[in-house]
Amino acid sequence: MTKPKDPAISAAIPNDDGLMDLHHSMLRVRLVEEKLLQVFADGKIPGFIHVSIGQEAVATGVCSCLTPADTIFTTHRGHGHTLAKGMELKPFMAEIFGRANGACHGNSGSMHVASAEAGVGGANGIVGAGLPISLGSAFGTAFKGEDSVTVVFFGDGASNQGTFHESLNLAALWNLPLVFVCENNGWAQFSAQKAYMKIDSIARRADGYGMPGVLVDGDDVLKVRDGMRQALARARAGDGPTLLECKTYRWFGHYAGDPQKYRPAANVEQARTVDCIANFEKFLIEQGLAGRQQLDDVDARLRVEIDEAIAYAEASPAAPKGQYLNDVYA
């Protein structure tokens, strides 16, 4: 995570061990995605989008440990990871709107946001396909003697793709500086986890590759960060990869607009009572690390930033005629 560009925060309140940054990052993801749901419902975004609302502690807990030199690979549900890793909001938004100055020239939209600058190797529309690519990123940086680390996010559903298996085996074998982050939100599209695997915890699979598997509460940003710090320490020390499973819950439908007939609203309501952001705010206030007003100020500043990014995206031009032919070959 690049430091949030908001000097007011670090100046105004004690920011012990980056706690206010964690709050800022999670809330930023939440507010961006809430806004996306709204503009999507208004018909302003083509195609479809997948939001990670409720899962922000995973994105933030993991990415808060990283530097821009580290690289992440993510999934169709990648907005949070991407932003927490430090991607600029304007090219992010313009891409989702399909505009010429989107990060990918409007070629690919929400499912493929990426930022070379911020170390976001790309979201991916093929479930499980990011894992093999992350191997090469980790191999590449190690080859060049860099001490940066690669992180690949994937879902509980993705953990049943063959690519998961091949990638964990190879990463363990080659001792790659790689962290496999399984964001287990209990659902794969319209199915609950028990419908696609017999075991509860994906971390249990790590042993079959000779790699540590760690399960953390993915709704607690500090626990995620702790788990990630240990995995990163291993990776940076040359001790190889870790499978870090973060258990969380998908608050919304699979895609924006999903009527969710496949799960009772009551269950979702129940799950939503565990809110990583509300809980963390409570903690900050209880610990005397922040006051309500300060947190509300962060919220207000973020909304301004987001509105600006939306306005930027909307004002951005469409891709020029035939643009799609420009990025096919070098």
Add this chain to the structure above:
Amino acid sequence: MTKPKDPAISAAIPNDDGLMDLHHSMLRVRLVEEKLLQVFADGKIPGFIHVSIGQEAVATGVCSCLTPADTIFTTHRGHGHTLAKGMELKPFMAEIFGRANGACHGNSGSMHVASAEAGVGGANGIVGAGLPISLGSAFGTAFKGEDSVTVVFFGDGASNQGTFHESLNLAALWNLPLVFVCENNGWAQFSAQKAYMKIDSIARRADGYGMPGVLVDGDDVLKVRDGMRQALARARAGDGPTLLECKTYRWFGHYAGDPQKYRPAANVEQARTVDCIANFEKFLIEQGLAGRQQLDDVDARLRVEIDEAIAYAEASPAAPKGQYLNDVYA
């Protein structure tokens, strides 16, 4: 395994718990493959062949527990499994020779021997590709209410293909009547196991699917049979699949003619001191279950059978002109 069609055996000596059948089956595979190496070296077989000499206890131990109603799927190194399962020797041999009355009309050769009659769903030239297919076989028989079981053989190398992972997960989830037999011979083509996986025992992976994983000495036909009996009992009782790993050693090169520069001859010599057939013969004799002469008689009869099959294959006509167009569509 269909009973060997050799009444002399069961009549002449005590055949406690099918021990003489085990001997007959292992020796038959060994002698067939030794003969195949010879005729291949003589240039009589087109393409390439992969022999399983030294690994006969796995094929025999597993298949001795099966009936013709059970189905096996095997690999490029499938001669042993196929024969132990009861495939007739003549169509087997004629296929390897590429003749019209080969089991597959000469369409495909050694790497694709199959027998619908004997419950051999086919050898496969793509490493790891048999596992998904075996799922459907097990699903199909269970669907029809049959109590037969499907067995899929694959190598230690194959256990790193994505299909391994997807198949074990699905089989466990659906509780399929399936036994995954990993024939771990320590080598994948020209590489030793430690070059492609960090863990020693593939059975260790079973836990990640919620399935029992069992490691047995693959050079001891009785231990293989015991392991298989338990796995089969589970499967037939509706308790789902098992991963049965049989540790053995590949005595010969990857393919017939492989110069094996990648491993010291001394290591191979050392490994060959563990001979599943010689050991089993010793056991039979020591236990007073058979005499040397009786075993030699089995050997002699087998050689006759094999010579006949070779003669049959050699005398068989080539496939008729354009035969390859006949089996493409129904």
Add this chain to the structure above:
Amino acid sequence: MTETRYIKAINEALHEEMTRDENVVIIGEDVGAPGGAFGGTRGLLQAFGDKRVKDTPISESAIVGLALGAAMKGLRPVVEVMFADFLPVCMDQIVNQIAKTRFMFGGQFAAPLVIRAPGGAGLNAGPQHSQSLEAWFAHIPGLKVVMPATPADAKGLLKSAIRDNDPVLVLEHKALYASSGDVPAGEYLVPIGKADVRRTGKHVTIVTLSRMVLDSLEAAETLAAQGIDVEVIDLRSISPLDRQAIFSSVEKTSRLVIAHEAVKSFGIGAEISAMVSEEMIDVLDAPILRVGAPFSPVPFSQEREYLPNAADIVRAVEKVMNY
């Protein structure tokens, strides 16, 4: 005949075939209670139970391979692969296993199974969710490949595919799912390997399929206003290909335009063009022109500009008419 949506026609076919033959089973991601990503399998779980309607993990290779094994055991599996773009994920099972099973084993085993997958663009789903890859499959002996353009064909071809003794890939078009048309109620089979003359005409033949049938018919209307009488042939199947239907039409019109949504280069239009020029070059009064997508992945925001459309077909027809 009732006015039915394309996706509903597919659903009807599945219902009917499952009723007719208890060996028909449905396999795929979210095909059970959710009724599939696009609603194709809606109601089947309720009607036929979870023995015959099987939700799977996200494991395309395992799923498609499972269908093969089940088919070898006498079942008639119908697999749904959520997007045709995911077929590459399980390509080995399709091409090296399913397509070759009968051949490799000398006819000892058959692979009577169906893979349904929606291809095509039109929903701004971006480069990994919009492809038209049919040319690959048509190149593989052992597979049959159909691409229905209308709800009636979606029903009739799927029913035929399920009864076929060979593996059939049914490439639906996701942008057509919401389209409607008359669909015969109950038993209705469209033979695999037979094209359909969707409009008769005498000046020029358009050979097309899937969504481009609609664009071709639209183009034909525009051209009719200019006095150009277009014959539109909807291939419906690309493997086997109804060569005779194409030859007969070109025999009459002496002019041929081929229109498909896939990338033009190395697409199925190439085969049709080559086949016609091989057999009847002297009949042709003009070059055979192909309309297809440019040589780029399907873009997200510029999808409409990228996709071939009726105007492109009109231009191609004008070109062959003015040759």
Add this chain to the structure above:
Amino acid sequence: MTETRYIKAINEALHEEMTRDENVVIIGEDVGAPGGAFGGTRGLLQAFGDKRVKDTPISESAIVGLALGAAMKGLRPVVEVMFADFLPVCMDQIVNQIAKTRFMFGGQFAAPLVIRAPGGAGLNAGPQHSQSLEAWFAHIPGLKVVMPATPADAKGLLKSAIRDNDPVLVLEHKALYASSGDVPAGEYLVPIGKADVRRTGKHVTIVTLSRMVLDSLEAAETLAAQGIDVEVIDLRSISPLDRQAIFSSVEKTSRLVIAHEAVKSFGIGAEISAMVSEEMIDVLDAPILRVGAPFSPVPFSQEREYLPNAADIVRAVEKVMNY
């Protein structure tokens, strides 16, 4: 110039490029000490060490994906996939990831990597080890595809592929590995996208590639004896395709035969035929004929009967000459 075997020429190219650029790494099954299944990577481990020559598990998707990630980080991976028939195992990584990386990410990342894989028949390796699937890859924007026929091209194209900033699929022919020819020592680059006129002639053009270049040259000799003067164009690259070379030759000869080993239907010959008839139908004095394999998997025992050969080419040429 030294007489060198095709497989040795490949090995030479790898040696030279690894010496020139320390970012070139070799990845694949048994590519290290064993030197690859066919000897292509022999000696590289010894010369460059195990940091740059990486043996892998049997995990084609992971391997090819790994190459992509490494290329995004600035390496120049050269992956060996043991048989081209195994490309379907990792098709998603090739087609949905590698080919689309530059496009999907708006040029932020490049994928300068090479995948080498031997295709083709000739060793009686049967239906799963003998296929020619190049048409699939030529249909995918973002990939480049080359198919060397001679040892010199095998070297020169591979060197160019390694230096190319786009992903290049090098489809070698396993039946050519043992063939020999003159290969320039040291620096020798064959440009990607340029065909080679392997024989000049004025009566008929044969467009061909890979192993069928040899059959075409043999056919040309036979035909020369009958007074038919054949021009043989070796495509070398199929994506990008050297359209101009084809057009120029047909301009001169007015007759075209296309010969490839892949299944004829929906093969690359279709595109070439369609492209030529689109652009220059009036120049043609005869139909464009294609020589390719019949519509069946490659059989084990009848491989020779199945494969297209010089006699088939002679017949096709005679047919266009006598038209």
